[in-house]
Amino acid sequence: MDTNIRIGDFFSLQNSVESVNESDYEIEGLIVEAAKAFERSTYQCVYIIDYFKQGFLYVSNNIARLCGGEAEKIKDFGYRFYIDYVPEKDLKMLLEINNSGFKLFNSIPVSERKEYTISYDFHIRRGNRKRLVNHKLTPLVLTKDGRIWLAICTISLAASNEPGNVIMKKPGAGSFYQYSLYSHRWEERKEIVLTENEREVLSLSTQGYTMNDIADNICKSVDTVKACKRSIFQKMDVKNIAEALTYAQNHQLI
Template sequence: MTTNNITPEELWARQQISPLDVDYDLWNERRASIQTFSRISQSCIFTVDVFKERYDFASDNFATIFGYNPTWIKTIRKQGDLLEERIHPDDRAQLVEHQIEHGQFIYSLPREQRNDYQQIFQFRMLNVRQKYVNVISRHQVIQKDKKGKAWIIMGVMDLSPDQTPMERIKRTVINRKTGEILASTVVPSNQQLTKREKEILLLIRRGFLSKEIAFKLNLSIYTVNNHRKNILAKLNVDNVIEAINRAESYGILY
């Protein structure tokens, strides 16, 4: 996993948003609407100001569910990276890698397509009872500047219905216009699965045996078993249960 030593802040700076292209009167009105909604929502909602490179808003549920100081939450614009402090340290490092990788992906696209994507993460966060719980956090651009650049990003965080212990964060990227689901490109190149290998692993996850997969895909059982061996070798695991878990954590099974 490489990011060329680029930081998220450096990627944000590439937007080169001009103060002439951001309308804070307009945003203050829209922020007020989000604040009103947050008071009736059970989710934890936050916004990030890319131009000012800081958090712009965080809902009171961060105090209720995760034990943050309510005063800090209400003054989030002065608190730096406050929201990150209760993320599991291992997951926090992975999140930074994913944010950088996503930024590099976004800047590889034509400008008119850069704001079309939503990232969905599952990671561990310390709750009000001082226990790590799995949360799902969805991030997307909700306000652009006058030239169409990403200006305000919103995150919506909820407790995950899946509280199975996890060692790696899970990440999915969705094109909001087309519905296309993208696997994370930070999967090491030697662990990338072919289309056929993904197809077979998905069928294994559904409970199909090798002979049933062979019949369904019109392959020989020898070929299916070879694919199974390749999947285990690529993902560096000992059995298909571990293979499924690892592939899901990489976001290459959906």
């Protein structure tokens, strides 16, 4: 793709990694084996970013489902993958998220940084078609000064209709950070709280239970289940159960 964006643009000075030695890579084999094991247990595509060597340490084989490229080829491409497979408008968005994300990450105490995950949606092109995917990134190994050396990422089909939806949070936190692509800044927001019934309704929905099945399972009326769903949609500001499930998964509510 003809674009002015270059691979080096993705490696922000906010996360300049300089204190890694070759001896530190002795853990590489163990990390790759762990990623392969994770790949076998999930439908998601998995890859590992190496911010020191500015490339990919590992790419799962199932990534061909999304873009049609072979895993080894994409691994060799490294960040060229984004330039070749992501529309330019979304590429510019990814650069903005990348730079703003590292600024926020560096404001977090070093002792807490590995607990955070950033999630966002963007398009991947496959031939003349494009698919909206959800991308999550979380630190795997930090340098002594708290920079991200290795990060593990997952890619899956997005439930939303538009790119963006950028959030950063840690499990169990009462708040999360949401990035606005309009005001170009992070905003801290209070996390929603689900009742026990709402949590049960969501969890059972992931298993494909019907409204009547859910009502029987939680010993409530169908009207109560409907009321729970309405409350969930209102709290999450979503329109259907698929969007609610995506919200819950991204915010680690179930």
